[in-house]
Amino acid sequence: MMETSISDLLVFLFFSGITLLSSAGVVLVKDVWHSALLLGVALLSIAVHYVLLSAEFIAAMQVLVYVGGVLILISFAIMLIRRKMDPKSMTSPSLNMGPHLLRGVGAIAFFLLFSSILIGASFVIPVGFQDGSSITKSIGYAMFGLPGASIHSENFLAAFEIIDIALVAALVAAVMLARRDSGGEN
Amino acid sequence: MVPISYYILLSAAIFSIGLFGVLTRRNALMFLISIELMLNAANLNFVAFSTLHGNLTGQVFSLFILALAAAEVAVGIGIILVLQRNFSGIDVTKAVTLRW
Amino acid sequence: MGPFDLIAAIPLLPLTAFLVILFAGHFTPSALPKCGAIPGILALSGSFIISLSLLPLVYSGNFFNNSIYLWATWSISDLHFGFLIDPLSALMLVVVSLIALLVFIHSLGYMNDQNEQGLFRYYAGLSLFSFSMLSFVISDNLLMSFIFFELVGFCSWVLIGFWFREDAPPKAATKAFLVTRFGDYFFLIGVVAVLVIFGTANFAGPNSFPVLAKSAILSGQTLNGLDPQTWVTIIGLLILGGVIGKSAQFPLHTWLPDAMEGPTPVSALIHAATMVAAGVYLVARIYGFYALSPTTLAIIALVGGFTALLAATMATVKHELKQVLAYSTISQYGYIMLALGAGGYVAGIFHLTTHAIFKALLFLGAGAVIIAMHHDGDMWNMGGLREKLPVTYWCFIFGSLALAGIFPFAGFWSKDEVLLETLNYGLGGSPILLIGYAFGLIAVFVTGFYTFRMIHLTFHGSPRSQAAREPHSLRWNIKLPLVVLGSLSLLAGAINMVPLGEILGIDLSYLHHWLDTAPSNLTAHHYHELTESFSGYHSAYFSSIISAILSLAVAVSGMAFAWKLYQSPNPTESGTVYSTRFNTIYRILMHNYYQDDYQLMIASLTRNKLATFANIFDQKYLDGLVNELSSKSLSLSNSIRRIQTGAVTNYALLLSIGLVLILFIFALLGGWL
Numbered sequence: 016m017m018e019t020s021i022s023d024l025l026v027f028l029f030f031s032g033i034t035l036l037s038s039a040g041v042v043l044v045k046d047v048w049h050s051a052l053l054l055g056v057a058l059l060s061i062a063v064h065y066v067l068l069s070a071e072f073i074a075a076m077q078v079l080v081y082v083g084g085v086l087i088l089i090s091f092a093i094m095l096i097r098r099k100m101d102p103k104s105m106t107s108p109s110l111n112m113g114p115h116l117l118r119g120v121g122a123i124a125f126f127l128l129f130s131s132i133l134i135g136a137s138f139v140i141p142v143g144f145q146d147g148s149s150i151t152k153s154i155g156y157a158m159f160g161l162p163g164a165s166i167h168s169e170n171f172l173a174a175f176e177i178i179d180i181a182l183v184a185a186l187v188a189a190v191m192l193a194r195r196d197s198g199g200e201n
Numbered sequence: 202m203v204p205i206s207y208y209i210l211l212s213a214a215i216f217s218i219g220l221f222g223v224l225t226r227r228n229a230l231m232f233l234i235s236i237e238l239m240l241n242a243a244n245l246n247f248v249a250f251s252t253l254h255g256n257l258t259g260q261v262f263s264l265f266i267l268a269l270a271a272a273e274v275a276v277g278i279g280i281i282l283v284l285q286r287n288f289s290g291i292d293v294t295k296a297v298t299l300r301w
Numbered sequence: 302m303g304p305f306d307l308i309a310a311i312p313l314l315p316l317t318a319f320l321v322i323l324f325a326g327h328f329t330p331s332a333l334p335k336c337g338a339i340p341g342i343l344a345l346s347g348s349f350i351i352s353l354s355l356l357p358l359v360y361s362g363n364f365f366n367n368s369i370y371l372w373a374t375w376s377i378s379d380l381h382f383g384f385l386i387d388p389l390s391a392l393m394l395v396v397v398s399l400i401a402l403l404v405f406i407h408s409l410g411y412m413n414d415q416n417e418q419g420l421f422r423y424y425a426g427l428s429l430f431s432f433s434m435l436s437f438v439i440s441d442n443l444l445m446s447f448i449f450f451e452l453v454g455f456c457s458w459v460l461i462g463f464w465f466r467e468d469a470p471p472k473a474a475t476k477a478f479l480v481t482r483f484g485d486y487f488f489l490i491g492v493v494a495v496l497v498i499f500g501t502a503n504f505a506g507p508n509s510f511p512v513l514a515k516s517a518i519l520s521g522q523t524l525n526g527l528d529p530q531t532w533v534t535i536i537g538l539l540i541l542g543g544v545i546g547k548s549a550q551f552p553l554h555t556w557l558p559d560a561m562e563g564p565t566p567v568s569a570l571i572h573a574a575t576m577v578a579a580g581v582y583l584v585a586r587i588y589g590f591y592a593l594s595p596t597t598l599a600i601i602a603l604v605g606g607f608t609a610l611l612a613a614t615m616a617t618v619k620h621e622l623k624q625v626l627a628y629s630t631i632s633q634y635g636y637i638m639l640a641l642g643a644g645g646y647v648a649g650i651f652h653l654t655t656h657a658i659f660k661a662l663l664f665l666g667a668g669a670v671i672i673a674m675h676h677d678g679d680m681w682n683m684g685g686l687r688e689k690l691p692v693t694y695w696c697f698i699f700g701s702l703a704l705a706g707i708f709p710f711a712g713f714w715s716k717d718e719v720l721l722e723t724l725n726y727g728l729g730g731s732p733i734l735l736i737g738y739a740f741g742l743i744a745v746f747v748t749g750f751y752t753f754r755m756i757h758l759t760f761h762g763s764p765r766s767q768a769a770r771e772p773h774s775l776r777w778n779i780k781l782p783l784v785v786l787g788s789l790s791l792l793a794g795a796i797n798m799v800p801l802g803e804i805l806g807i808d809l810s811y812l813h814h815w816l817d818t819a820p821s822n823l824t825a826h827h828y829h830e831l832t833e834s835f836s837g838y839h840s841a842y843f844s845s846i847i848s849a850i851l852s853l854a855v856a857v858s859g860m861a862f863a864w865k866l867y868q869s870p871n872p873t874e875s876g877t878v879y880s881t882r883f884n885t886i887y888r889i890l891m892h893n894y895y896q897d898d899y900q901l902m903i904a905s906l907t908r909n910k911l912a913t914f915a916n917i918f919d920q921k922y923l924d925g926l927v928n929e930l931s932s933k934s935l936s937l938s939n940s941i942r943r944i945q946t947g948a949v950t951n952y953a954l955l956l957s958i959g960l961v962l963i964l965f966i967f968a969l970l971g972g973w974l
Contacts, residue, residue, distance in 0.1 A: 019203055027203045031211050038215050038238055042222030047230050054234050057215075061241050064211075067203070068252045070260050073244075073267075080267050085237060085274045092230060092278045096285050111226075118950070119221040121957035126217035128964055132973045133209055141202050142255035150257065157261050168257035171265075178268050185272030192279025195286075223953050232949075293949045300947025 027067060034060040045111035047097075051089050058082055069144055072151040208249035216242035229281045229291040233274060240270045304354040305365050308384050311348045311394060312435040315401075318344035319428035326421030336420035338409050341428045345402040348435060352394035359391045364820050366441055366505045378496050385441035385505050387819040389650065393438045393582060396654055400574040400661045401431040403782035407665050408566045410779035411672060417564075423463055427570070430456035434575040438582065443502035443510070443540075446586070447485075447492045450543065450579055454481050457576045461563035473562035480556040484546020491539030498524060498532055504586055505823055511589035512822055518593060518835065530594060530835075537590060537597035540583070548580025550638060551608040554631045555897050561623040565671055568623060569664030572630040573657045581637045581653055588646055589822060592831035598642050598838075599733050602723070605638025606737030606744075611894070613747035617754065618890045621678045622667050625755050629704060630660055632744060636719050639741055643734045644832040645722025647813045647825050651797050652719050654812075655711035658793050659703035662786035666697040669779045670759060673772035680758040682766040689772045692780050694760050696787035703790040705752040706745060706856045713853065714794035716745070721799070721848040726832075728841035745852050749859025757867040800849040 037056040044050055058081045065074035144150060148165040156164035160172030215238055222235030244263045251259025281291055288296045322337035333340070368383035405427065412420055433456055437449035455478075462474030495502050499510040506512075517529040524532055544550070549557040557577065561568055571577060584591060584601065591597055609632045616628035633656045640649035671678050673690055687694045703712035720741050727734035764770040795811075802809035816825040832838040892898070944955075968974045 023203055027207065031207075034211065035214055035218070038218040041234055041238060042218055042226065042231070047228055047234075050231060050234055054237060057238065058241065061215075061245060064208075064245060065248055068208075068248050070248045070251065070263075073248055073260055073263055076264060076267055077244075080271050081237070081241075084271055088274050088278055089230065089234065092233075092281060095282065096230065096291055115227075116225050118224045118954055121224055121954055121961065122217045122221035124961050125220060125957060125964075126213055128961055128968070129213045129217075130210060132964075132968055133206060133213070135973060136206070138205050139253065141205065141253050143202060143252055144255055150260070153257050154261055154264070157257055158264075164257070166255070166257045168261060171261050174265060178265050182268060182272050185276050189275040189279040192276065193282050220953075220957055224950065224957065227950065296949075297947030300945050 023067065027064070030060045030063045030067075033057075034064070040108075043110050043112070044108045046108065047093050048090075049108040051086060051093060054089075055082055055086050058086070069150065072154055202252060205249055205253050208245060212242040212245040212249070214242075215239075215245070227292045227294050229284055229293050232293060233277045233281070236277075237270065237274070240266060240273075304351060304358055305363070305386070307351050308355075308365060308386060308439065309369065311351050311398070311439065312432050314344035314347045315341070315428045315432040315435065319425050319432060322421055322425040322428060326425065330421065333421070336413060337424035338405060338413060338420075341424050341431075342402065342405045344428065345398055345405055345431060348431070349395070349398040349402050352391065352398050355386060355391045356395065359386065359388055360815065360818060362818055366820065368441070375496075378500050378502065380444055381442065382445050383441035383503075384439045386439060387505065387823050388816050389585060389819065389823070390438050392650070392654065392815070393578075394435065396657045397431070397434050397438060397574045397578075400657060401427070401434075401570060403661065403665070403785060404566045404570045406778050407569070407668060407782045408564075410776050411566050411668050412564060414776060414778075415672070415676075419463070423460070423564070426456055426459045426463070427567070430460060430570060430575055434579065437579055441504055443492050443495055443504070443587070446583060447488060447543075450488070450547065450583070451485065453576055453579050454478060454485065454547070457481075457560070457567075457571055460567040460571075461560045463564055463567065464562075467562075470562040473556075473559040477556040477560045480553050481546040484542045484544070484553050487539045487542025488544075488546075491536050491543070494532075494536045494539060498536070505820055507822075509589075509822065511587060511593070514590055514593055515831070515835075533590065534594040534596045537594050538600065540587070541597065541601065544580040544583055545604065546580070547583075548577050548634045548638070549631045550580075550604050550635065551611055552896065552900070554608060554612065555893070555900060557631055558624055558627040558893070561621065561627050565623065565664060565668035568627070569661050569668070572626070572664060573661035577630060577634055578653060578657060581634060581641065581649065584638070584641050585646065585650055585653070588641065588828050589831060591641070592644075592828050593835045595731075595836035595838075598644065598832070598836050599731075600642070602639050602642025602734055602737040605635045605640075605642055606723075606740035607635070608632065609635030609639060609744040610740040610747065611635075613744045613751065615890055615893050616751040617747060618887060620681055622670060622680050622683075622755065622759060623664075623678050625680075625751055626660070626663055626667055629663075629748065629751065632748065633660065633704070635744070636716060636741060639737050640719040640722055643719075643723040643731075643737060644726045644829070644836070644838040645719060646828045647797070647810070647816055648715065648718040648722045650816065651812050652712075652715035654796075655703065655715040655790070655793050658786055659700045659710070659712055659790040662696060662700035662783065662790050663704065665779075665782050665786065666693055666700060669693045669775055669783065670697075672779065673768075673775060674766075675768045675773055677766070677768055680755065683759045683764070683769050684762040685760070685764040685769060686772060687760040690760075690775065693775065693783060696783040697760070698756065699787040699790050701752045701756050705749045705860060706852060707860075708849075708853055709791070709794065711790045711793040713849075714798055714800075717845070717849045717852050718797065718799055720745075720852050721843065721845050724848055725840045725843050726838045728843060729839035731836075731838055742852065742855060745855045746859040746862075749856040750863045753860045753863035754867055757863065762867075762869070800845040803845050 034057055037053045037060065040053040041050045041057060044053065058077060062074040062077040062082075065071070065077060144166055150166065153164040153166040153168065156162070157168040158171050158175050160170040219235045219238035219242065222231055222238065226232065226235065244266050247259040247263040247266070249259075251257060251263075284291050284296055318337075318340040321340045322333065325333050326337055330336075365384055365386035368379075368381040370383075371379055371381045373380040405424075408423070408427070412423060417423070430453065433449050433452035437446055437453060440446045440449060458474045458478040461477055462471045464470045465474075492502065495510050499513045501508055501510055501513070503509040504511075514529060514533050517524055518533070523529070527535075546553045557572075560571060563571075591601070612628045612631035612635060616625045616632065619625045619628065633652070637649045637652050637656070640646075640652060667678075669690065670683070670686065670693060673686065673693070674683060699710065703710035706713045706716040720738060723734050723738040723741060727738050796815075797812035798809040813825055818824075821827065889895070946952075
């Protein structure tokens with residue numbers, strides 16, 4: 016049983032605003048590099064939401080993997096692909112408005128439909144995690160399928176191993192794709 | 202805890218924004234970035250419901266999604282590089298070899 | 302184990318021979334002596350002996366009528382194979398197996414000694430032919446009869462077209478096949494009609510369709526909206542279509558003379574025992590059905606009488622020995638039909654039997670002559686063969702005398718009885734039969750004429766070619782069947798000597814009694830009652846002696862006329878009345894009354910019209926429909942494929958619109974909104 020405190024709500028609303036604004040910026044600004052930077056803002060603010068939901072470990076992973084990994088990868092890709100720099104766009108981000116945005120009506124329709132369904136929906140009373148129980152430790156137990164977790168969850172050992180294989184395969188695939196077809200051994 | 206419907210609304214909004222990006226932008230890198238947004242929206246939902254039910258499954262799942270997102274970005278960027286090589290540009294509307 | 306347990310062996314022995322010859326001939330040809338003739342001879346000897354052993358059993362009142370194999374159940378009727386052994390089928394079995402056996406022996410001389418090629422095919426065909434006919438004879442229902450009727454037709458196609466590398470035989474074979482098939486269409490419809498209306502196709506027993514038809518007529522109720530007697534007439538005429546085709550009756554007789562293109566032993570088999578006999582045998586088999594319909598009987602009698610005369614006149618001018626015999630066959634089967642149509646059931650069977658013997662004899666004799674003549678069948682190249690081929694000559698004379706109906710040969714007794722029965726019932730209140738009698742009596746004169754013209758041209762006078770001066774010698778395998786059949790054609794008349802019995806005042810109609818030993822609904826007596834009560838046939842009891850003397854006198858005068866015209870050592874057709882005074886008649890006869898021509902004209906006209914129509918229909922409607930369909934779908938898919946832009950954004954847009962729509966529908970249906 017968890018009560019909603021006013022401070023929590025305020026923090027939530029504030030960071031929701033940041034998340035939504037930066038996300039909208041991501042898809043609307045003209046330059047890809049600005050988009051990437053705004054994506055970083057959005058990802059970090061989502062990490063704050065994770066903390067609010069008492070998922071500190073996920074928040075840490077979010078920062079490490081997304082901001083530290085994915086965003087860097089994207090930055091490299093932008094640098095690799097962009098041949099010449101436009102000095103103006105480096106300093107002043109500008110929105111990329113135009114008739115092409117009309118296609119986005121699909122996404123808006125989806126949102127409207129979804130939220131109107133959501134209005135009529137009802138949910139269970141929030142349970143939350145018990146005080147004093149270690150969430151991070153329980154995640155570790157769950158991942159390796161070991162007994163001893165203080166919070167209940169499924170056993171994820173097989174999924175963990177499969178993800179492992181998928182990551183290796185993705186790594187190999189990425190290398191294969193990025194390699195130039197020189198045909199040689201180097 | 203903030204009511205769950207707020208989180209669902211937030212994640213739906215983020216997802217829709219990501220979808221909006223996919224639909225409107227022609228840059229392949231923007232595709233990738235928008236998809237990251239959509240994945241994060243899903244993740245946020247998972248974590249929110251995990252807390253709602255007091256069950257860790259959602260959190261563990263979101264970790265897996267995190268890992269897969271990283272892998273996806275790696276492969277995606279590889280594909281974008283190939284796209285750049287073969288079509289001399291990363292405009293997705295130009296790479297239409299598979300059309301009628 | 303009595304002979305009844307061996308009935309199945311009668312047809313199965315030739316079938317086994319067929320399979321043995323077919324496979325051994327293909328895989329190990331050297332293992333079969335005489336190219337497969339030996340298995341065939343052995344098999345038919347077996348069939349003949351079993352058939353003979355059935356005779357005493359049948360005579361003592363036993364008969365066999367059982368289903369052997371049920372091959373389909375139908376809501377209307379069960380379809381099965383079964384055997385019916387009664388006096389009629391037992392007699393026919395003996396005749397068929399005997400003649401087939403003699404034909405096999407004759408083939409040794411006609412085919413093997415002449416070093417023909419493809420003899421395995423020949424003997425396999427002959428064996429299958431015998432199998433089909435024997436199965437047809439013993440079948441116990443109309444559907445089984447039809448199946449083997451068709452198989453007989455197929456075998457005749459195989460054998461007539463035996464020399465398929467030459468020009469004429471394949472054409473003749475196809476003609477025989479198509480013309481008989483034309484009749485068989487009607488037969489097939491008749492079979493279906495019998496099954497649908499009576500629910501059974503059995504020949505014998507209390508639930509056979511003739512019995513059911515009879516009780517339906519007696520009860521006076523309507524069947525399927527029609528008077529039962531009308532149904533009997535319709536079905537009888539439909540089945541008669543098959544009979545007219547197979548038994549080469551007018552107007553479907555044109556295939557039989559052409560069928561002479563096959564090997565002569567095959568002709569003997571076709572004419573005497575198997576193919577042509579199948580038609581009239583069918584009429585005799587379901588005589589209890591035909592006897593119910595006076596219309597059908599009258600048509601049978603008139604067609605038969607007309608065919609007898611028509612074919613006989615055509616035989617008077619032919620050059621080929623086998624052609625003369627072919628037209629005589631058509632004519633003689635006309636007599637049988639006349640007898641059956643006139644209510645002379647016994648007379649018809651009698652003539653069928655004696656004709657089988659003397660016609661087989663004549664064909665085998667013709668085969669002997671053709672071998673001797675180094676395969677030349679033209680009578681104008683023969684002459685003077687009497688001294689060179691004495692055995693053949695005398696046997697041929699016997700056969701010819703029987704054919705012409707001269708006392709005391711077999712044909713005299715049977716043909717006389719045919720005419721007597723026709724006259725009897727004609728005078729007894731069915732005057733239409735008198736027309737048939739008149740046809741028959743004139744045909745007797747013509748028969749005597751062409752028979753002796755044939756004898757004169759072939760055997761008398763002086764040789765008219767090198768081949769006739771130095772004929773090929775003949776071996777035992779040619780002569781043996783001739784001698785057997787020659788003696789039989791002298792003696793076979795003894796089975797039913799009605800006129801002699803009347804003179805002596807004793808009953809000599811053995812065949813009549815034999816056919817009366819049948820099961821109750823298949824006896825000659827029963828048939829007589831049926832024709833009397835349903836068709837109004839009453840016998841006038843005309844004197845058989847007077848009738849016999851009359852027909853004998855007519856036959857002898859025909860012979861004398863031929864003698865007068867062709868007696869010179871070097872007769873020519875130009876020296877006869879034909880080309881001088883009756884040139885037009887001669888030409889018409891030579892062209893067979895232009896039968897082939899008009900039938901061909903009808904066929905080609907309808908074919909052309911039909912083909913043109915079918916062509917237009919096919920091009921415009923069938924092809925047009927298909928083409929339109931394909932062009933429309935082509936243009937439609939051409940426009941639809943524009944959706945596949947190849948750009949990922951568009952796919953994503955469609956995907957999200959689809960998702961929204963599906964979600965919307967679910968929300969509406971689930972009441973979420």
